[in-house]
Amino acid sequence: MAELTYREAVADGIAQEMERDPNVVFLGEDIGKAGGVFKATVGLYDQFGPDRVRDTPISEQAILGAAMGAAMTGLKPIAEIMFSDFLAVCWDIVANQIAKSRYMTDGQVNVPLVIRTANGGGARFGAQHSQSVENWSMMIPGLKVVAPSTPRDVKGLLAAAVRDPDPVMFFEQKSLYPVKGEIPDGECIEELGKAKVVREGSDVTIVALAAMVPRAVEAADRLKTEANISVGVIDLRSLVPLDTQTIFKEVEKTSRLITVEENPRLCGWGAEVSSIVSEELFWNLDMPIVRVTTPHIPLPSADELEDIAIPSVEKIFQTVLRSVD
Amino acid sequence: MDIIMPQLGETVAEGTLTVWHKSEGDDVVTNELLFEIGTDKVEMEVPAPVSGKLEKIFVKAGETVEVGAVLGRINSGDASNDDQSSEESEKSPSSSPNNLAEKQYKSNLSLSDHLSPAVRRLIAEHKLDSSKINGTGRDGRIKKSDVLEYMNANKNSLHELSSGSQNADEPKFIDGKSIIPFSRIRQVTAEHMVRSKTISPHVNQGIEVDFSKVDSARKSISSDWKEREGFSLTYLPFIIKALCGALADFPNLNSHIEENNLIVFKDVQLAVAVDLGLEGLVTPVIRDISSLSVTEIARSVSSIARLARKGSLKPEDFKGGTYTVTNNGALGTLYTTPIINQPQVGVLSVDGVAKRPIVVDRDGEDNIVVRPIGVITQAFDHRAIDGAYSAAFLKRLKDIIENHDWTSLLS
Numbered sequence: 001m002a003e004l005t006y007r008e009a010v011a012d013g014i015a016q017e018m019e020r021d022p023n024v025v026f027l028g029e030d031i032g033k034a035g036g037v038f039k040a041t042v043g044l045y046d047q048f049g050p051d052r053v054r055d056t057p058i059s060e061q062a063i064l065g066a067a068m069g070a071a072m073t074g075l076k077p078i079a080e081i082m083f084s085d086f087l088a089v090c091w092d093i094v095a096n097q098i099a100k101s102r103y104m105t106d107g108q109v110n111v112p113l114v115i116r117t118a119n120g121g122g123a124r125f126g127a128q129h130s131q132s133v134e135n136w137s138m139m140i141p142g143l144k145v146v147a148p149s150t151p152r153d154v155k156g157l158l159a160a161a162v163r164d165p166d167p168v169m170f171f172e173q174k175s176l177y178p179v180k181g182e183i184p185d186g187e188c189i190e191e192l193g194k195a196k197v198v199r200e201g202s203d204v205t206i207v208a209l210a211a212m213v214p215r216a217v218e219a220a221d222r223l224k225t226e227a228n229i230s231v232g233v234i235d236l237r238s239l240v241p242l243d244t245q246t247i248f249k250e251v252e253k254t255s256r257l258i259t260v261e262e263n264p265r266l267c268g269w270g271a272e273v274s275s276i277v278s279e280e281l282f283w284n285l286d287m288p289i290v291r292v293t294t295p296h297i298p299l300p301s302a303d304e305l306e307d308i309a310i311p312s313v314e315k316i317f318q319t320v321l322r323s324v325d
Numbered sequence: 326m327d328i329i330m331p332q333l334g335e336t337v338a339e340g341t342l343t344v345w346h347k348s349e350g351d352d353v354v355t356n357e358l359l360f361e362i363g364t365d366k367v368e369m370e371v372p373a374p375v376s377g378k379l380e381k382i383f384v385k386a387g388e389t390v391e392v393g394a395v396l397g398r399i400n401s402g403d404a405s406n407d408d409q410s411s412e413e414s415e416k417s418p419s420s421s422p423n424n425l426a427e428k429q430y431k432s433n434l435s436l437s438d439h440l441s442p443a444v445r446r447l448i449a450e451h452k453l454d455s456s457k458i459n460g461t462g463r464d465g466r467i468k469k470s471d472v473l474e475y476m477n478a479n480k481n482s483l484h485e486l487s488s489g490s491q492n493a494d495e496p497k498f499i500d501g502k503s504i505i506p507f508s509r510i511r512q513v514t515a516e517h518m519v520r521s522k523t524i525s526p527h528v529n530q531g532i533e534v535d536f537s538k539v540d541s542a543r544k545s546i547s548s549d550w551k552e553r554e555g556f557s558l559t560y561l562p563f564i565i566k567a568l569c570g571a572l573a574d575f576p577n578l579n580s581h582i583e584e585n586n587l588i589v590f591k592d593v594q595l596a597v598a599v600d601l602g603l604e605g606l607v608t609p610v611i612r613d614i615s616s617l618s619v620t621e622i623a624r625s626v627s628s629i630a631r632l633a634r635k636g637s638l639k640p641e642d643f644k645g646g647t648y649t650v651t652n653n654g655a656l657g658t659l660y661t662t663p664i665i666n667q668p669q670v671g672v673l674s675v676d677g678v679a680k681r682p683i684v685v686d687r688d689g690e691d692n693i694v695v696r697p698i699g700v701i702t703q704a705f706d707h708r709a710i711d712g713a714y715s716a717a718f719l720k721r722l723k724d725i726i727e728n729h730d731w732t733s734l735l736s
Binding site: 255282283284285286287325 | 436441442443444445446462463466468469
């Protein structure tokens with residue numbers, strides 16, 4: 001067992017895959033010589049050299065266009081989009097080309113790539129550099145969507161993403177980069193599309209993703225000691241494929257569901273989960289499904305305002321107290 | 326509330342109050358222009374943060390003070406204005422900064438009578454009475470755990486906590502009552518029965534019949550009849566065969582009433598009442614029954630009853646009956662007064678056949694003998710026919726049953 005930070009786990013995961021498979025290549029802005037603007041890819045350039053680890057110009061379309069071409073012709077590229085907000089610049093390549101090629105060519109042209117990107121707020125980067133956009137990817141058929149919350153899941157899910165024959169959107173939450181966690185020695189591989197029950201509970205189920213998971217867990221622990229409410233927490237880990245079975249199993253037990261997301265209010269992933277559970281488990285519910293989300297605003301730059309906007313431990317705590325009777 | 330020198334830039338440590346737009350003692354309104362300040366970098370207009378009276382001015386126009394210095398005071402009339410900001414953060418969480426950005430979930434409705442889907446489902450599945458369950462949720466509503474607790478506490482009176490529908494053989498009594506909703510067929514049967522009785526003036530007539538000859542025929546059949554055919558040979562097929570003969574002689578009973586007309590049918594389409602347990606009664610029709618032999622009649626009755634109970638019959642199988650027979654005799658009843666199957670005019674009830682002592686005339690002398698006797702009752706619609714006609718019909722029926730050579734008919 002080793003203790004690594006979330007950002008170290010990124011480099012560790014990429015290294016593990018690049019060592020295993022010579023076809024895995026890595027490209028992005030400042031990811032090589034500089035080790036990444038978030039220092040998430042330190043050491044890869046030294047280990048694998050400039051052929052396999054490429055610093056690109058500042059052009060998201062070029063990065064993804066190149067990655068797509070490489071993937072279509074036999075390589076297994078990992079492409080970095082520095083801030084997930086920038087996906088909007090190259091979204092046509094993601095949504096219309098990468099996501100649809102396998103389908104439209106009946107499997108003749110496949111795109112086995114991973115797009116990893118720094119997602120989410122809390123770092124005071126302002127409205128255009130703090131968005132959580134995993135829900136954008138969830139909506140496009142043909143993409144797999146992953147958002148780990150722990151260093152172990154970063155490494156294991158990144159490995160699974162690289163080995164997956166289809167395009168995978170890999171969302172690293174910026175605010176989690178410094179978080180430490182244990183990673184087992186040896187090969188680390190997790191399973192895409194499998195959620196994890198990180199807290200067992202009998203009164204209410206919280207479904208959370210990425211940076212919201214540790215906050216939900218902290219709220220759950222507080223709710224147990226301060227209000228004697230037994231709160232279960234599910235770390236979704238993947239949005240596509242979505243592990244509905246785990247969600248159903250837990251909600252059948254508790255009959256109450258609260259989702260916690262960093263997406264803005266409208267059409268965040270919480271809306272989808274809420275809708276699915278309402279439809280499939282309507283007759284099991286003892287209270288309406290509640291979504292805790294960021295309000296539907298561009299995120300503020302000011303410290304206090306950003307902290308108010310993104311769901312905090314306190315906000316989750318209060319929501320549970322208010323909703324669960 | 327204290328008016329303080331604001332921070333005008335990260336590196337600015339002091340500012341000059343250049344102009345007061347209000348004087349001591351003036352009333353001010355929130356956001357009204359109060360004063361202006363200037364630093365070496367910037368000049369700014371500052372609005373009043375609250376409404377009230379500008380009670381005191383400490384710093385005059387033209388003075389330079391540190392950032393944060395108190396410039397004046399507005400009296401809003403609230404006690405402890407100065408502590409307003411700190412008080413807010415200590416107040417209940419509903420007004421804490423964390424909730425400023427999002428409109429709060431506030432429910433104005435009381436949940437006391439609301440039953441959530443989970444609760445409704447449990448109540449329906451276990452046929453509970455919600456008025457008996459104690460609610461400990463918000464506004465006193467019944468929550469899922471309340472139902473589960475209630476069920477647990479009342480385990481014995483609720484029998485087993487099965488999730489299936491109620492079994493007719495094991496009624497679950499709650500407060501001395503077991504509520505069994507009518508099945509669809511039961512409802513249809515009920516509706517028909519009421520309607521028939523309101524349409525037809527029913528008259529019931531019964532006649533005793535000696536089944537000796539029928540019994541001889543029944544005894545004459547081979548021992549493997551039941552095994553071969555799959556059912557026992559009862560009195561019913563014989564009675565039905567005799568019925569066909571009697572109706573041929575008394576055709577007005579093989580008819581429908583439509584408005585003020587009697588529609589007499591040439592052929593007998595016999596409806597046979599089949600009991601579907603507690604679900605209700607249906608009367609599928611055996612077509613052109615007069616052409617069938619006793620054995621064929623027996624087979625038809627058995628098969629149609631089986632199909633009816635399986636639910637395999639179609640709507641047309643129930644249409645077009647001209648007369649109905651209902652067999653109630655299996656449990657030894659004396660007689661039954663059946664209800665006419667609209668729009669027919671007659672229905673025959675066959676009841677129990679049992680050994681009874683009767684008087685027969687032997688060479689002019691009365692003798693008591695033991696014979697299998699059963700009562701056959703006809704209910705007829707007195708609009709269509711009268712008692713004499715019905716009585717003559719029953720006499721004919723009795724004669725056929727008592728005198729026919731049934732044994733040879735079966736061979």
